[in-house]
Amino acid sequence: MKEFSRRVSQKIDKLSPLQIQNLVEGCYEQTEMFDSIFQSLPSGLIIVDENFCLIKINKAAERYLPFKINPEDSKSENLPVWNFIDDEEIAKFLQNAHENDKTNISEEYTVSTSGGAVRFIDVYLTPLVQNQNLDKNLIGSIIRIDDVTEKRNQEVLLHRMETLAGLTNVAASVAHEIKNPLGAISIHIQLMQKAIKKKREGDGLLPPPKYAEDYLDVVTQEIERLNKIVVDFLMAVRPISANLELVNPNKILTEFISFFTPEFTEKNIELESDLCGCDVRLLLDAKLFREVIVNLSQNAISAIEKKFGVDEDSEKRSRVHGKIRINSKIENDRYILTFSDDGCGMDEITSSRVFEPYFTTKSNGTGLGMAMSYKIIKEFSGDVSIDSAIGEGTTFKIELPVPQMEKKLLTFRENCSGEN
Numbered sequence: 077m078k079e080f081s082r083r084v085s086q087k088i089d090k091l092s093p094l095q096i097q098n099l100v101e102g103c104y105e106q107t108e109m110f111d112s113i114f115q116s117l118p119s120g121l122i123i124v125d126e127n128f129c130l131i132k133i134n135k136a137a138e139r140y141l142p143f144k145i146n147p148e149d150s151k152s153e154n155l156p157v158w159n160f161i162d163d164e165e166i167a168k169f170l171q172n173a174h175e176n177d178k179t180n181i182s183e184e185y186t187v188s189t190s191g192g193a194v195r196f197i198d199v200y201l202t203p204l205v206q207n208q209n210l211d212k213n214l215i216g217s218i219i220r221i222d223d224v225t226e227k228r229n230q231e232v233l234l235h236r237m238e239t240l241a242g243l244t245n246v247a248a249s250v251a252h253e254i255k256n257p258l259g260a261i262s263i264h265i266q267l268m269q270k271a272i273k274k275k276r277e278g279d280g281l282l283p284p285p286k287y288a289e290d291y292l293d294v295v296t297q298e299i300e301r302l303n304k305i306v307v308d309f310l311m312a313v314r315p316i317s318a319n320l321e322l323v324n325p326n327k328i329l330t331e332f333i334s335f336f337t338p339e340f341t342e343k344n345i346e347l348e349s350d351l352c353g354c355d356v357r358l359l360l361d362a363k364l365f366r367e368v369i370v371n372l373s374q375n376a377i378s379a380i381e382k383k384f385g386v387d388e389d390s391e392k393r394s395r396v397h398g399k400i401r402i403n404s405k406i407e408n409d410r411y412i413l414t415f416s417d418d419g420c421g422m423d424e425i426t427s428s429r430v431f432e433p434y435f436t437t438k439s440n441g442t443g444l445g446m447a448m449s450y451k452i453i454k455e456f457s458g459d460v461s462i463d464s465a466i467g468e469g470t471t472f473k474i475e476l477p478v479p480q481m482e483k484k485l486l487t488f489r490e491n492c493s494g495e496n
């Protein structure tokens with residue numbers, strides 16, 4: 077096409093008006109076709125010149141990005157694109173890239189749609205190069221925007237599949253757990269059958285009701301145990317359906333602390349907290365987040381009681397001097413929650429197995445609290461790690477991403493408080 081255009085431009089004065097008309101029409105059709113392709117691409121594309129002023133934008137880009145003013149209107153004013161993008165972070169990313177001559181870079185952002193849903197987008201910046209003869213000239217940049225919400229959802233799904241892969245271990249544990257109550261039920265039914273047979277062969281009467289009742293009580297208890305195993309199993313393997321909303325984790329923690337402080341005091345456990353003052357909001361399911369905190373607290377209490385001992389005698393109970401510390405802060409755009417206790421701590425093997433379903437070191441434990449908490453934190457796109465020393469205590473560190481639109485608000489609030 078380029079070669080063709082060059083040749084035509086050299087011979088244009090030799091062409092008849094009809095030939096020129098045909099040529100122009102051909103060019104017009106080609107342009108129309110390229111434009112249709114450009115507009116139909118699922119990726120958002122913004123083509124800018126060396127000064128980052130708009131050359132062309134497609135429909136997908138308009139759908140994904142929030143704009144302050146119509147990009148086409150701003151074109152006439154020759155303003156760089158960051159002036160009309162209504163998202164401070166994305167605008168800053170582009171301006172920075174231009175000022176520091178950076179290219180071939182990308183960043184992920186969260187944007188909310190007009191319907192209020194949160195979507196994840198990737199913004200890529202690549203050079204726009206024009207080949208002239210053998211030279212390559214940089215004539216601008218291509219900004220590509222991809223909606224990666226589905227990809228993110230797929231990642232969550234993949235994580236669930238991985239959890240399912242771990243199910244073989246869980247199934248083995250469940251089979252093992254089921255064997256004991258089944259054995260007990262079988263033995264007690266056999267005992268009852270034997271007693272009935274003996275009586276029938278003897279005086280022909282049924283065994284005294286006490287016999288039957290005792291055996292049936294055991295059978296009932298064991299059936300209940302079986303039921304609990306099945307319910308716990310379902311809880312461990314069922315995917316969590318998190319209802320993610322923008323919520324303030326510090327508020328949930330404050331409510332939790334004020335609600336549970338009497339219980340800690342009663343157990344002679346001191347509760348210390350230092351929550352970062354900001355009212356940051358994260359994409360969480362408040363109910364599930366609370367469940368994680370409750371699980372962490374229950375384990376911390378057990379660990380403290382294991383180390384210091386519990387005594388029903390209230391005077392002796394004053395010997396228990398455990399401490400739980402809950403801290404939160406924002407670091408590198410992530411919300412960090414640390415939950416520490418000075419309880420019995422764990423050895424390396426125990427800490428490496430804490431999140432395994434059915435792993436417990438307690439005689440009455442289910443081994444599901446931390447497995448569930450791990451699943452929940454992963455559902456929030458977060459991470460959890462353990463730092464524990466035997467005899468000294470344990471710290472759980474939960475890291476959660478701060479949505480990009482919240483980062484904006486935080487910076488704004490910080491600036492405001494700085495001005496006061």
Ligand SMILES: Nc1ncnc2c1ncn2[C@@H]1O[C@H](COP(=O)(O)OP(=O)(O)O)[C@@H](O)[C@H]1O
Pocket residue numbers: 371375376379417419420421422426430435436437438440441442443444445446447470
């Ligand atoms: N804060 C802690 N201190 C010491 N050990 C802990 C702590 N939290 C969890 N663990 C260990 O991890 C295991 C699994 O915890 P969890 O999944 O909550 O199940 P459960 O509490 O029913 O045992 C516990 O049995 C314990 O050995």
Ligand SMILES: [Mg+2]
Pocket residue numbers: 371374375445446
């Ligand atoms: Mg627990």
